[in-house]
Amino acid sequence: MNDESISICVKYGFDDTRIRETILALDIHPAHADLADRISREVIGDKAEELVNICFALLAGLREFSLIKPNLDVSVFKQIWVDQLRRFGQGFHTPTYFAERLTLSAARAHDGLSMSVLHLQHQITQQILVERLITSFQNDPKTVWALMPCILKFIALDLHLAIEGYHLQEIEDQQKQLAACRTESAKLYQKVATDQLTGVMSFSHVMEALENHINKAVQTGTTLCVMMIDLDFFKRVNDTHGHLVGDSVLIHTAERIKSAVRDFDMVGRFGGEEFTVILTNADMALARVIAERIRQDVAETPFHAKDHIIGVTISLGVAMLRPGETREAILERADVAMYEAKQTGRNRVVVAEDLEQAASILEMS
Known part of the structure; x- marks a missing residue:
């Protein structure tokens, strides 16, 4: 088990107990590991980049995303999306899985990407995966009904972790800003409180x-x-x-x-x-x-x-x-x-x- 991943999870408030509670709250069970493997092999396969390109085209068409796009390294953004899709649901119960998604959303918050854009990214990913599933197994409804709930649950998990990581980073950034404001305020107060020539009280x-x-x-x-x-x-x-x-x-x-x-x-x-x-x-x-x-x-x-x-x-x-x-x-x-x-x-x-x-x-x- 990766000690760094455990450390990251603890930082964001996800110890072993909370990881288990989160998974159970979303009704995800050990049996879903096999279904995650099937989604990776049979739905995503070697089409991760193609699927992300489709997703990105939909996301880029949204006004809110277009406002931040000039400040975004699109190639890096898309590659991270591809990597996430390739590992979709893989090891969902591990600190490594949680840590990866928590730190990624925290980085997005730090970069100024809005929570609504992150939410839309997950919704579009869900939409494309469901469409891909239905298209791939249109003659096999049993497989569709077996894998679709799994896709929805993993998207829900990823979105939950995105929100948690994002808001904690926002809080950390605000705390840093507050500390900086307090320091500046103290400096200004000291300047006002001190006679600038003699150094005694004003x-x-x-x-x-x-x-x-x-x-x-x-x-x-x-x-x-x-x-x-x-x-x-x-x-x-x-x-x-x-x-x-x-x-x-x-x-x-x-x-x-x-x-x-x-x-x-x-x-x-x-x-x-x-x-x-x-x-x-x-x-x-x-x-x-x-x-x-x-x-x-x-x-x-x-x-x-x-x-x-x-x-x-x-x-x-x-x-x-x-x-x-x-x-x-x-x-x-x-x-x-x-x-x-x-x-x-x-x-x-x-x-x-x-x-x-x-x-x-x-x-x-």
Whole structure:
């Protein structure tokens, strides 16, 4: 028994049990093996090519077939048809017989031949074989009635296998297309989710992430802090060294920010020379430490551009999520704190809560 044939059958869901069940469902029995031999010898004989030519002429006259004919290697198509006819019903109970027909129909599906054309091919084959049988044994009705049911059953078996192989190939092709679409979708999502210059999260993605993490923090009762970061005197860098160097400084700064935060913290570009950091599971004490680490790391790592060393500093505003607060509200508070850092000398961290507390004391006094 051919191991490859067994493997193919199993791939298409036809183990020994299903092969037996399929044959029995079509009322095909071991005794039909002798009848298959008679059909091969007495009905088909050495006329396989002639019969296929007749069948093909009928098939080619159909509009649906004519639409795909230009893309079809007719000689190969006809030769495979001839080979199938010569083995018509031979070894119908074996994995080899099943595997041959399953793989052939799968190949037809892959080539773009429609199921309706395959169905018509089998129907025309049946028609020609029945006509050939009647013509060959017109004076022997007993033989006609003995062999005709056998022809119909083998055609039914072949058509069943054609449908099974065809649809499985369609499913495999669709799964491959779906996988390709998912891969492409993931690439597109990554492109949209990533700022193309700095490699950190894009504005839209960081806003979406902030919304999700605020909801999660509310549900779990955990803390969340947000930073707004702005490069100090960035316009001066662009004016002095050009925008290409300015872009490199932005990339450099984004890398320093990412290296200073925790692995699971999220860094995004808010726009221009502004960045945002989302700190999950972080209270204000921890947020202060991380913010100061970012500030110090950036300040102590100047950017080297050809003949120039460009010192870079940043101003940071930090805010912790309040009960019922929206993403816009916490970003606004962090932004106000950041601008306060700029107004009070730059290269420093200002915490929104400290700023608000100071304002409250001032109002009371």
